[in-house]
Every structure is written in structure tokens, then in C-alpha cells.
Amino acid sequence: MKRSGVEGVRWLLRAAALTLPATCPLGCMTATRCCFRAEAYRIELTLDPAAHRLLGRTTLDLVADVPVDPSAAGPVAFELLLHPELKVRRISADTATVRRCRVGRDIIGDDGVEEFHRRRHVVVLDHPVEALSLVVEYDGALWQDVAAGERPGEIHNFEMRAHVGEEGIYLGGGYWYPQPELADGAAPAAADFTLLVDPVKEMVFVAGAQSDPALAKQSGRQAWRSPYPLESMVLVGGRHEVHRKTHRGRTISLHLKPTQAEHVQGLFEAVTRNLDRYEPLIGPYPASEFAIVDNFFSSGFAFPTFTLLSSAVIDMGERSQTSHGYIDHEMLHCWWGNGVQVDPRDGNWCEALASYAANYYGYVLDGDEEEARRKRRNYAHFLSRLTAEEDKPLGTFGREGGCGRGIGYDKGAAVFHMLARRMGQDRFWAAIRRFSAEYLGRFASWEDIQRACEAEHDGSLEAFFRQWVRSSGAPNFAIDRARYEEADAALVLAISQSEPPFELDVPIRITDGAGHQDVVVHVDDLLEEVVVPVASPPVSVELDPDYHVFRRIPLEHIVPTTAATRSGGPLTWVVPEGEVADAYVEIQEMFAAATDEDRSRRVVAGSVEPAALAEANVLILGDALHDKAVSAFLTSIGYPLKATDGGFRFADVVYLSDGDAILCTAAHPHVPGGGVTVLFANSEAAIPRPRIIPFYDRSVVIFRSGVAVSRHDLEYRSVIPVEGGPNAALQAPDSRS
16 A cells, blocks of 8 residues: 655554654644544535536544543544545534644555545544544545446446536545544444535436435425435436336336436336335335436446436336346345445345346246246356356455456355255245345345344255355266166166365256156265166256256356357457448457457458368458358358348348348357357348447347347257166257257
């Protein structure tokens, strides 16, 4: 951490005493260092968007973190953190004389996106106190380059923290109000918040709290109070039209651009549907209000009482309103992450739980088992692409050096699915209701989730959490042999695992002449022989065909998507001869950015060498599909897409309309885990929007006039024939469907 001084002041931050040298304008003194936490904030703001300025007055009710002897003599000092562009103009307290010394040293942190700064201000009191009410007045200009944080193919601009401008207001995690610095290792602190904001012409504000009409009328400002203790406050604003309705006593608000009026009904239906769907499962929504707010930069952020969505997400219309992982995911954070807050001393569990309940379980609630299975399958396939260095314990997500978002979200969702199967679905949701009610307004950890689940499970889940939350990795298991013992009417399975072995309840599908049955067998060793009674001779077996167990999959068996082609190895991209459409150029740049640049190459149709296609991931754009070398290569690997006169053919259907286009990815047989992607459109106008291409997690997507109308997967199924069974009717053991 970089250290600097102002006016010759040198602070020893973690020492027991804080010394102010004689050059300090306060004079020479020695102050004992102490730490306070805030029990309540009253924040009063005046904003000037045209000048990017914020004028603030915050009253903090502080209490000492450790017992204090009020009779002790001598000054004490503690630290406040504030945005470096905000200048402290005045500090006063009710129970002690404040002698403040402004320190120009920034704390420089790294949240995985960029470095960010908070400035320390050391406050010196003339004597120790157990509690005090501190008033801080401050002002400054808050501006960020919004475009600098926008990333192609990403939906969140995580660099935005504190911005005041005419295009919009965003005061999020940027220390736009003073906060006491807690001691190292201290328990996180939640507080009650009151926020008052002077009106700004033509702007409407939303805060991460409940509106307080009585206080607003009394003060002449827009006013909010926290519905339960919060870790922090957020304020957003824009030039929006506000649409409101009431649903079962709760106010639902939509803050939208005038051009988004067509989405009002669908958004209202999405919010009410999610409230009606989830409250019986997880308990009452923990506030009286919920809002969806259009944002001026890329975001899908959840805060207490509202979600902040980029215009692109809102303008997706029905897709974002009804697809799982959008509005439903953000709403669930009102319960988990904002209602029950994440204890930063343990891993971030809230994204795993929201991903399970919305992104996955939403399909279960829909009765759509096909999509639910596809999500479970994709979780396993995602993990299988991770390197050993990336495969870190789920319980480290959100901590320094911890696992990435894929583990935090996707593996987390899979772990909750396995936990629900272990406990039983009803008991699992009873545990989540217990957890959500008990910890509302408090900080909770994975251990707290485990305790709530054990209370409903009537037994220890220590081994489960140790294996799936505290440890890294996932099992890699297979059926090595299956044989039928006619004399015993039994199926004997040899099941192996890689090191280290996991304790697992593994589903097995047994197929006979009449159909199939699913059984569950328990394994916990590297190699086990399992005996399953059967009523008739089995034909084949398949291990966990519906992906109920999170596990590693061989790379060559993973469903190919564009992620395979963008997997980081060398890439050959083939473009048409002549002028290349701008959309194709943007797509090639997105793919090339994720590859081994030194070994990647751009090739123009008509000059394609077969080796360039055989030795690298491949991206084929537009009319390059008609190149003879490209056509020969695709035919040699059994590619499912064919070019035709005036169009293309897939699954025995020919597409000839000018509005037709296809995105197709198949496994590359010569590049482990690699892919061959073709994006072909019958006209330039039919090319789908480049920014959405990376978000399609399907092998094949067919578009009409830019809208996805059909999706398919090229899935590998490993079916094992049974020795001694009637194998004549058995399909090929290894296949893609």
C-alpha cells in the first residue's frame, strides 16, 4: 500500500498511538487511536448535475468498537473514509471537541476491475468517548468517464462508482458520504439510514431504502429511510417517466425513458409474477416498495428496494422480462445480498443462492425440465473448461485471491441443487425461509446457511459443506464396466473416480427392452463395485444422464458453443473476399480478443490453407462459407451446416429468406476443447447484433430478421452396453444428439 503525507504529517496507521508533529496546524499532540462503527446515518444532499457537484451534510451516530474509559485523559483519533474528490469543510460533534486534521493519503484498493481510491480523514477528539454524534459537511465534483468502463460482450460496467451528471446520477460504492474505517478483521457493520435530497429539475431519484412521504413533506426534499439495517446507501437518478401500481400492498415503480413505454405492462407483470412465485418459497418480500430503474451505463445491479438495469436489458422486452437470470435474479437479491447481507470474512454465498433460485429453479417452477436439465449440464461443462489454477473453493468467492464468477454463480447454483436433493426440496426451502427471516438486516456466512439447513435436515451436513463449499474441484467419475448376472438378477457396475474421491449419490439410468428406470447408488472410493437388483435383463446404462451431480466432463464431450472457439488458444478466422460487413468485423474482433494472438491469423476466402483450419480454433464469417477449402474441411469433420445456392441447410431444412442467419459451433476434432464456429447470414441486414453473440450458450442458433427463432445443442451422450444383456437393440455407445 502506498503511503504519503500532507503538511509533514506521518501517520502510523496500525500503531497503538497516533502522533501529530509540530507542523500540524492543530499543534503538537499525541492521540490514542480508536475505532468507531456507525449505528445510524442521516445524509443530506444537494446535487448540481450540470457542474457534476455534490454538496453533502452527513450526521453519523458512532459507537466505540471496544470499551472506552471516559475518564481517561488525552486526545483520541479515528479515521473517516471519503471519496478523494470530496473536500471536508467542517466537522463537529456533540459530546467532545473535534480537532480535525485532514490527511491527503488515499487508500488504493483493487476490486478486480481497476484500482480505486478512498481518502482517509483523521478526526481527533479532545478526550475519549463511548459514543458521539458527528456532523461532517463536504463538497466536490464527481465525474467518471462512463465509456471507459464499457466492455463489448459484458453487461456490467463495474468501474462506475460515483458520478453526477446530466445523463444520470449514480452514487454507489464510491464513498460519496463519510464512513468510519473499521479495524482490521472487525465484524462488518450495518446501520440505519435516512437520506434527504433536494429536488433537481426534471430528475427523479431512487434510493436503496423506502420512501418516507411524511419526512419529505416536512423537509421539502425527497426522503428515504432504510427498512432494516443496511451496510451502505445508494442513490440513482435520471430524466425518467415514473409508472406505479400496487400489488398486495406493495408499491411497484418503473423509472423509464419515454421511449420505453411499450415495456411498462411486461415489466409490471414480471415483478408481480416473481413476488407471487417466490414469497411462498423464501418468505415475505422485505420492504414495501420495489422499483426497476433504467440506467445510463451497462448494468444489472441489485440494491435494497430496486434494480438498476441498462437500457439494453430493458429494451430486450419480453426476453429480459420472462427469461430466468434477469429480473428474477436481481429481485432475489432483495432477500439475499441486500436483505441478508454477505459477511465479507467468509465467501460470497448470495450469488450462488440467487443463481440457483432464479437462473436454475425458475425453470423447475415453470415445469420445464428440459431447460432445467440443460442448466445443470452447462454448469458441469463450464467447470470442465477451468484450469487447475482457476478451480478454487466456492467458499472463497468474493475474497482476495478467491475463485472467479463462474464458480461463484454456476458451481454455487449446482451445489444448492445437490443440497436440496440431499435434504428434500420442501425441507430445503423451509431452511431458506428460516435463514432469510433470522438474518434480515444482518450479515451471514456459509456457516449460517449450514446451520439453518441442519436445523431442518435433522442431521449434520458438515461433510457436504466441507466437500462442496470449502474444498476445490469436482469429481470425475465413469462406469468402467457393466455386466448382467442372470443367476442373481443383478446388474454389477464398476464405477471409478479420479483423485481425490468424492462422497456421492450418483443417479444411474438402466435401459431394458421395456424402457428405463433411474436408480441412485452411493460411492465414496476410487473404484467400487455396485450391485443393483433388476427385474429384467438390462441393455445399457448411463451415468447421471440428467446431470444431478456437479462433475468434470472430458473436454471432447462438452457441448460446443462459441466459448469453445473463444477458449484462448490459437484462432483462424476466415473472412469473405472484398469488403467485409462492419458486423462481421466487430465479431471477428470479439473472438480474436480472447485468443492466443501470437498464433492466430486472419485469412481471406480464396487463400485458405487446410493446415490453418486443422491446427486452430476456427471462425468462418459470411460468404467465406462457400470457400472450397472451408467446405472440404467442414465436410471432413461432419459439420452439421451446409451452404446452398442462396442460403444454408441445417437439420434437413433449407433457409433461403433474406432475413435468415445461423450461428453454429461444433467441436473441433483436432483441438481438445476447441470449436469451429460459423456465422452466416443470407443478407447483411440479417446479421445478428454482434454484442449478443457471446451470450448464446447453444451449439446452433437460427435467426430471422435478427431475432433468435430456433436453438439446438450438439450433445454427447455416453451409453454403456451391458455385458450379458440383450445388446442387439443397443445404439452406438458414444453419440452426439
